[in-house]
Amino acid sequence: MSQQTPDEIQADIERQREQLASTVDQLTHKLDVKAQTKQRVATAKDRATTDEGKPVPEIYGAVAGAALALLIILVRSRR
Structure with a gap:
């Protein structure tokens, strides 16, 4: 197993943060019923x-x- 440098670890952490932020944004959008209703209307x-x-x-x-x-x-129905 190769050792990662501190810079590689930091870059990996940053990448994972961005992915998590993107996932949270997507979930927030899905759960925003009011915004989805406005969009559909x-x-x-x-x-x-x-x-x-x-x-x-x-x-x-x-x-x-x-x-x-x-x-x-x-x-x-009246008949």
Whole structure:
């Protein structure tokens, strides 16, 4: 087994600290529910709207389809 010099040991310790800090940052991000929720809302909003902020045309069809399905369910449940 080879002996490490003090400089090599110090470099190894520094490398391990950086890896640990990175791991802690990743875990902190995963556990930050509020930030993740905001990110998901922003992503959903970006997908559902155009650059001008208007709904994407496909959204109209999806909303109309959902409304029609709800109407059918309501009418059938009253029978």
